[in-house]
Amino acid sequence: MDKVFDIEIKKLRDNIDHIDRQILDLISQRLTQVQDVVALKKAHNIPVYHPAREEDLISKLRSQATASGIDADFMEEMYRVILRNSRMEQTVEMKQQGIKAGATVLIVGGEGQMGRFFSDLFRASGYIVRTLSEKNWNDVASLCKDADLVLLSVPIHVTLETIQRIAPHISPTTILADLTSIKTAPVDAMLKYFTGPVIGLHPLFGPSCATLDKQIIAVTPGRDNGKCRWLVEQLSLWGAIMVNAEPEEHDDIMDIVQALRHFATFCFGQFLCRKKVNLARSLEFSSPIYRLELGMVGRLFAQDSSLYSEIIFATPSRRKLLKQYVAAMNEQIELVESNDKTLFMERFSEVTQWFGDFGNQAMRESDFIINKLIERF
């Protein structure tokens, strides 16, 4: 009996191996085609990511999958992985593509993590990269001379003084840009102390990311947008998605996206630590959402504390917002103390309504991540 089973299953598994081999060959053929696509894109300086093409491709494949009796979600998920891999392969090629190769870029704070991240990218794309820090500040004049771009990558609390110190050394034909995570004060200062082209940038990722594929960089225009265009195009070519905003709008949004988010995460982690929660044991009983949350909290504390203090302490408006947040939390605890479940439910549905359609999107996206976590743990 077992022997029959063994013979039959071997035949079936051999067939599966054969089909898998064909799938691999097809993926390899697809990748060869993608190499031709990226060569063409390089020749025309066209960014890798093409969202409309991806959505079109996915929607066609979903219909074809359904028609063939295959689950459309499964097909989409598989293709999202294939597309990500395709973009990553292309992005490696694009790392060497310089829109203005041969131009000189001076990175101020070039020895910090973010500074090094951008130095490597510019160098790989054929730019001449100089770096400036306190150590070689005596050479500031010669380092600024003939630079096409001066890019400030310094901590928030020294950004304004750095702008004032360096501006007199920069020629008005050079672009002055910064990477600070707040934008109003730095862009104002660059416009005040420097007369040439100015652009504010804020990369919404850390220096540990492998490529710029689909990473967001906020762009806040300052002066002479036309002259700054090559820089924006270069960042898109490396894979970044450039999102435009006025500096004030950017800062208002970042108060929420960064300061409030990181502060709440810091408070949660700090409370777990103070309560000496047994993390390992709590994870054994973990719901997926707790694992996800703990992943976010653990991630914050695994990084450089100064990055977060810079963000949380950046501006007085942030401090005010964080106080409002804590006050709002205190209001909610009154609900619990008074055991007022009706009021709790009223407040709950008020927020549900306010979130509106985003609720469905949030369910879909978090389901996806939760399922991934379940797959793995």
Ligand SMILES: O=C(O)C(=O)C[C@]1(C(=O)O)C=C[C@@H](O)C=C1
């Ligand atoms: O068609 C393109 O432009 C590609 O770069 C190829 C491809 C793909 O692998 O199918 C990859 C990335 C784009 O976002 C869209 C599609």
